[in-house]
Amino acid sequence: MWYEYAIFIICIRIRIILGEILGGQVVPVRLDREMLEFIDMLVKLGVYGSRSEALRELIKIGVGEFKWVAKVAEAAEKLFELEREEGDIPIKLEGALKQLLEERGRF
């Protein structure tokens, strides 16, 4: 029936608006069947209450694992700052080329 469809759309819009009010955003994600089956299994086992919650929590874990990347990117920026302060690239490898070519020559 048309009104069921309208209610469905209104519910989705309310969820999106609520999500935005609460600081969350809706992101469409395409998952393969295997991954979706795994998510459903976690929901069925009661680990998570819904697919949405499962994905949100698993993404949080993944983001936590990659925090070191942000640290590295920040440190690379600091190296640019050091270069500006010192007026030269702060990586000094005196004698390294000779060493590299000698090492290559061994094998």
Place this chain on the structure above:
Amino acid sequence: MSYIDTSVIVAALDSADPRRRRAREILEEEGHKVISELVLAELASALSRREELMSDLASRLGLSRELTIAAILLYIMRRFNLRYKALVSRAKTLPFGKMHAPTAAAVELSGALKLKTLDLLHAAYIKLLKNEGEPIHTLVTADSDFEKAKKLKSILGIDVTLIE
């Protein structure tokens, strides 16, 4: 597009080497410059053995040694506008079994090129990167052994620019 050999990057950072200025000029030039994971591994190895430098930078950056090396690699790539290209092809089956694609390509190229292992592996990366659509036309290096490999240019279809 140029494939930048590790030796050029190391030369650019080596104040004791007369090729430093030329290496920097080349690295600071505009144009597409690509590196492979082998370049990153060789650079990481060279950096890791510089005790004083690593200790100083790790302390200034407030990072562990491992992360400091990653930060330096990222800085070098951005500083010289070097693009790291990962290979799509990862394994190849040879008569002995499955082999990491660059190693398999190195085995295949060895008879014709007669290069030492790391040079041979760089040649293999160039071959695979070209196969995967990277328009590499020049190998830039400070390693004169590449020039001695007479068939390198014809087999890989590239020029060799040697920094002297």
